[in-house]
Amino acid sequence: MRAPADKSSPPTGPNASDVQAAKYLSEIYHLLQHELSKVIVGQEKVLEEILIAVFARGHCLMQGVPGLAKTLLVSTIGQTMELAFRRIQFTPDLMPSDITGTDILQEDPDTGRRRFEFVRGPIFTNLLLADEINRTPPKTQAALLQAMQERTVTAGSHTMDLPDPFFVLATQNPIEQEGTYPLPEAQLDRFMFMVIVNYPKREEELEVLKRTTGSAVPRVKKIIDAKTIVELQEIVRRVPVGDHVYNFALDLVRATRPNEPTASDFVRHWLSWGAGPRAGQYLILAGKARALMRGRLHVTVEDIEAVAAPVLRHRIIPNFNADAEGISVEQIVEKIITLIPRGKGERLL
Structure with missing residues (x-):
């Protein structure tokens, strides 16, 4: 498979057509x-x-049991993109300064004067793998809040910009809950997405066995760089x-939202809280990216x-009724989708 003729210069200028941009x-x-x-089966x-x-400038939380190649997947994505890549293994003793950085007292060898110098932490990167993010206390988890939303880090009296682009791809294990700290709703x-990583199919798992027990080491090529990603986001x-x-x-x-006057009976019965406005923003942005990835210049209801x-x-919180009846979040979302009118100009709420 060939790369585009000029992968470093996407057609984003004033003379570029939207058709060319979508194709690129x-x-x-x-x-x-x-x-x-080549690496992920x-x-x-x-x-x-x-x-x-x-492409939509969002962050991902990946959830799956151990051994499903979540960490390998993220590191391989980093290899295909010419980006600064850092990994943080979240542990119970990790401190916020271990992520953002800290002031260190340094002595000038010429003058002998001492001064504090900020040493940047691993968060100052393009692609950050937050491995097992739910294994560190909320105080340390909160160190990512400002970075993920505003793409800046405040240390002392200084606020510093993070590199552009900046993504957090976090992983968490849904099974072993002992010694874990569930992420707060604000975080x-x-x-943008919670991605569920499931077990592979039989034929895929067979291919995994063949690839990972031999001597061949797959190599991946770099496809895009930081500048290209920013232009693709535009x-x-x-x-x-x-x-x-x-x-x-x-x-x-x-x-x-179960508190809406027009909420369906099953929503009131199964949900404690609904999604906020940020969910709508991400639905639209993700729909735009998905449409372009399929070569289309318009977003459809199917994309959403x-x-x-x-x-x-x-973003939606099931209550005890849903748990007791074995109703999953996915089932609730699917049922809600069937209620929404698809005609132009029609509105439910």
């Missing part, structure tokens, strides 16, 4: 898929969702969205439906 982003997406498949949906978040809301922002798609995304978000589960699954 679609080509980059398929090239990334091809390179990642299967997991096409997971890869697509992570790349949607990258969960900073993640292309995503330019995608037009029809009013009926905006209304569909808005109705979908509002339909998750496709990204609804990863956007909403960590």
Whole structure:
């Protein structure tokens, strides 16, 4: 598979057509898929969702049991992109300064004077892998809040910008809860997607066994650099969205709120809290990125439906009734989607 003729200069200038820009982003997406498949077997949906978040300038929280190559997947993505990549292994004794950096007293060898000098932490990177993020206390988890939302870090009296682009790809294990600290809702809301990593299919797992027990070491090529990613993100922002798609995304978000006067009976019965306005923003941005990845210049209702589960699954809170009846968040989202009108100009709430 060939790279685009000039992968470092996407058609984003004033003379570039939107058709060219869409074609370019679609080509980059398929090239990334091809390179990642050299190392990662299967997991096409997971890869697509992570790349949607990258193109839409969002962060991802990956959830799956140990041994499903979550860390390998993120590190391989870093290899296909010419970005600064850092990994933080979250542990119970990790401190906020271990992430953001700290002031260290330094002595000038010429004058002998001492002064504090800020030493930057691993958060000053383009792609940050927050491994097992739920194994560190809330105080340390909160060190990521400002960085993820504002892409800045405040230390003492200084506020410093993070590199552009900046992504947090975090992992967590949903099974072993002893010694873990669930992420607070404010931090969960900073993640564009919660991506569920499931067990591979039988034929995929067989291929994993063959690849990982031999002597061959797969190599991946770098496809894009930081400048190109920023330009691709600008292309995503330019995608037009029809009013009926905006209304569909808005109705979908509002339909998750049990306190709305028009909330469905099953929403009141199964949910304690619904999604906030940030969910609607991410639905639209993710829909734009997904449309371009498929070579389209417009967002459809189907795009919003496709990204609804990863956007909403960590933003709606099931209650005891849902747990007792064995109702999953995905089932609730699917049921809500069936209620939303799809016609232009129609509104539910």
